[in-house]
Amino acid sequence: MPELNYSGAVNAALRRCLEEIPETLLYGEDVAKPGGVHGVTRRLWKDFGDRVFDTPISESAILGSAIGAAMLGRRPIVEIMWADFFLVALDQMVNQAANVRYISEGRLTAPLVVRTQQGNSPGACAQHSQNLEALFTHTPGLRVAMPSTPQDAFDIMVSAVYSDDPVVVIDNRTLYFGDKQEVVTDAAPAPIGGSHLRRTGDTATVVTWGAITHQVLAAADRLAEEGVQVTVLETPWLNPFDHDALHQSLASTGGRLAVVHEANTTGGFGGEVIVRALEAGVLSGRPLRIGTDDSRIPATPELAAALIPGADRIFTELKQFLTR
Amino acid sequence: MTTDRLAADLRAMWRIRAFEEKIQALHKNGDVRGSVHLCIGQEAGPVGACDALGEPDALFATYRGHGWAIGRGTPLRPLFAELLGRATGVNGGRGGSAHFSAPEYGFYGENSIVGGGASHAVGAALAGKYDGTDRLAMTVFGDGAMNQGAVHEAMNFAAVFGLPVLFLCENNRYSELTPIRDMVRNEQLTDRATALGMPATRIDGNDPAVVRETVADLAEAAREGGGPAFVELTTQRLVGHYIGDVQQYRTKEDLEADALVEPIVVATKKLAESGVDTDAIEREVREEVETAARQALADPAADVSKVKEHLYA
Numbered sequence: 001m002p003e004l005n006y007s008g009a010v011n012a013a014l015r016r017c018l019e020e021i022p023e024t025l026l027y028g029e030d031v032a033k034p035g036g037v038h039g040v041t042r043r044l045w046k047d048f049g050d051r052v053f054d055t056p057i058s059e060s061a062i063l064g065s066a067i068g069a070a071m072l073g074r075r076p077i078v079e080i081m082w083a084d085f086f087l088v089a090l091d092q093m094v095n096q097a098a099n100v101r102y103i104s105e106g107r108l109t110a111p112l113v114v115r116t117q118q119g120n121s122p123g124a125c126a127q128h129s130q131n132l133e134a135l136f137t138h139t140p141g142l143r144v145a146m147p148s149t150p151q152d153a154f155d156i157m158v159s160a161v162y163s164d165d166p167v168v169v170i171d172n173r174t175l176y177f178g179d180k181q182e183v184v185t186d187a188a189p190a191p192i193g194g195s196h197l198r199r200t201g202d203t204a205t206v207v208t209w210g211a212i213t214h215q216v217l218a219a220a221d222r223l224a225e226e227g228v229q230v231t232v233l234e235t236p237w238l239n240p241f242d243h244d245a246l247h248q249s250l251a252s253t254g255g256r257l258a259v260v261h262e263a264n265t266t267g268g269f270g271g272e273v274i275v276r277a278l279e280a281g282v283l284s285g286r287p288l289r290i291g292t293d294d295s296r297i298p299a300t301p302e303l304a305a306a307l308i309p310g311a312d313r314i315f316t317e318l319k320q321f322l323t324r
Numbered sequence: 325m326t327t328d329r330l331a332a333d334l335r336a337m338w339r340i341r342a343f344e345e346k347i348q349a350l351h352k353n354g355d356v357r358g359s360v361h362l363c364i365g366q367e368a369g370p371v372g373a374c375d376a377l378g379e380p381d382a383l384f385a386t387y388r389g390h391g392w393a394i395g396r397g398t399p400l401r402p403l404f405a406e407l408l409g410r411a412t413g414v415n416g417g418r419g420g421s422a423h424f425s426a427p428e429y430g431f432y433g434e435n436s437i438v439g440g441g442a443s444h445a446v447g448a449a450l451a452g453k454y455d456g457t458d459r460l461a462m463t464v465f466g467d468g469a470m471n472q473g474a475v476h477e478a479m480n481f482a483a484v485f486g487l488p489v490l491f492l493c494e495n496n497r498y499s500e501l502t503p504i505r506d507m508v509r510n511e512q513l514t515d516r517a518t519a520l521g522m523p524a525t526r527i528d529g530n531d532p533a534v535v536r537e538t539v540a541d542l543a544e545a546a547r548e549g550g551g552p553a554f555v556e557l558t559t560q561r562l563v564g565h566y567i568g569d570v571q572q573y574r575t576k577e578d579l580e581a582d583a584l585v586e587p588i589v590v591a592t593k594k595l596a597e598s599g600v601d602t603d604a605i606e607r608e609v610r611e612e613v614e615t616a617a618r619q620a621l622a623d624p625a626a627d628v629s630k631v632k633e634h635l636y637a
Contacts, residue, residue, distance in 0.1 A: 068447020164637035
């Protein structure tokens, strides 16, 4: 079993898909010879030749050509270098990719995977900091995933490429060069979807996704030191979302629910998760929602940190929520 | 060009014209509902250009795409059915007038976003590079799409990778409701393609023979590895941008001048001089169109019980 960090796991998954599925192509800005601005796609062009290539800085053409190629039988994996850059080509995701299967009654399909990364990191500017997953969870016809561990990064990429739907896989660049972990790389491709119970406790279920999962787990450890045990459910797939697992978990945590995401709060996917639980009648008391304050994101790290929840703020807010 | 060829072209143009006129009538009486963009006056483009396309080739059009679907050989009945919201429509009524596809005929779809389909054609050609077909992809859009960034991106992408894509611009002089000349400083639209490194030509889009010959030559060059090409078809629409557009932005003189040069009038005049019974051609085609419409009207309505299907695999 290889030991891989997050970016190595993505690279290994892409390599496996390129090996196993001859229809796959991998392209985007700087992904081939430069190996990607974060080095995630290093060396793949050397081994897969013209199936891995660099493109012009043309997000609309990258996404649109992937849709066209997918309609004609390819399985393109394309990269949007930063999620913020989706916004110059959102037409291709929302008006185009999402409509292909439905409008044609399944006569056409668009099995493409769009890789991207998002979120804040110290010194990133406002146009390289946003968490945009809710744009895609609000778009029927797209699938959306946000892994946070090397194993999920691997598994989700493989599942996404094998899926016959358009899938957006959103990394967080702060995870790329984390610790190496043993990663199973030879399991059969799993169907998309699912979630992970990262820890269990009976006071509340904290549901989260993406890089902030690690902050939530750190906060949960500190709560445990103070005798408050929470369940942490990580839902790396936002579409399909594992509402069932969440609702089952709530049954064993007294119906207390907290949702934590790095995306800003208003209109974030956390609101949807809470309402679904409310509709299912599995909530007890008021829920807690923790997200980035509704704001633009300033470049200076101290300013950004005052808006984006980290382990300290998550700990404090959870503690108030659970001990009041 | 032989008289027979022109007569066949007139018949093909009438098939599109009569289809569009029937849609107009069905819209007026409420059988066809919603937004419809007719291509009346622009029939020579699809009739001439589609002959360059073979079985593996892919065509991507715009919301003014009925003629292009017919040009690729899509039967009339399921097209009528699509616009009438029938289960037998090419997309079971989900695409409607402006967003249907018929991939079994190599018609990979209209697009209701101006310029939204150009990059799909690039992808279809890209796929052909790997799947052994060396597929030619063709995309058609209007003059207004020339001012969309997405079209510029698609053209450069095809150019830089040398992909066999033909970009056809039907210049009917009006970008929706605004003259294209008011929205460009350089009216030579072909200059943009030339600047991207692809051959570009402006031709009489009202002459199916000229369109056929030009597109066939460029298609052959593209298939031989010459990369993409751009063709501007000068033409005109004799009706509004959409049904209901009263065209206050056009003068009576403008409309009258267009009526004299539109492709059916021109072809009819030429054929009449050769003694061809053009009335018979029109009559036969109208009968064919009426039959298809009648059959489609009798088809079952789109199935509401299936409306949630096919969102995902």
